[in-house]
Amino acid sequence: MVVALDCRNHGKSDKPQPNGPGKAEDVIELMDHLKIQKAHFHGYSMGGGIVGRLLALVPNRFITAAFGGSGIQEVDPELRAKVPPDKQGRDPQEDEASHILRVHRAMDLGMSKEEAEKQAAAPPAARPAAATPAAAPAGPQLDLKTIKFPVLAINGEFDRPNAKTVRMSRELSNFTNVVLPGKSHLTAIMAAYMPKEYIESLVKFINANDPKK
Secondary structure (H helix, E strand, O other): OOOOOOOOOOOOOOOOOOOOOOOHHHHHHHHHHOOOOOEEEEEEOHHHHHHHHHHHHOHHHEEEEEEEOOOOOOOOHHHHHOOOOOOOOOOOOHHHHHHHHHHHHHHHOOOOHHHHHHHHHOOHHHOOOOOOOOOOOOOOOOOHHHOOOOEEEEEEOOOOHHHHHHHHHHHOOOEEEEEEOOOOOOOOOOOOOOOHHHHHHHHHHHHHOOOOO
């Protein structure tokens, strides 16, 4: 069974803070409502941030953790300075994917398709400013060395994979790192752009670590 939720402020969920962040605690509440004690967690971009917070809040609820377009960066300035430089560049399809995403977001906020297309096509300076995300509430510090279950990260080659995963490689005892050649942040995940390696890597990881197998 796969449970996919529209986080608050996204999709068809209520939007108390349009363009604002989701909330990890909503995931816990949904699991409790559905009586799911443990699960494989996977989140992309903001969803990866939610997975990271859940690792700190409820590590006992995880079977595995998977980050997409995200990871857990170095917090120590000296260690951050030693992270190998990421490859520079951009998938040429990234701008097209970004336009499509802006249209969908505008329509989620109530615009017609024509209004959304017009806004998405406007120069960046002419677009409405996005809401400033609220700071995440203080919570337990995340100590990756205490995480013993498997963790996966999938990032595009042009989406700063080193910055997001070097700490994970060093501190996690069971870590799998996948880098998608030629992909940027959006083209790694959006329909029509996502490479087959993304789904294949995620399915392989879950199947290999599922206690029911």
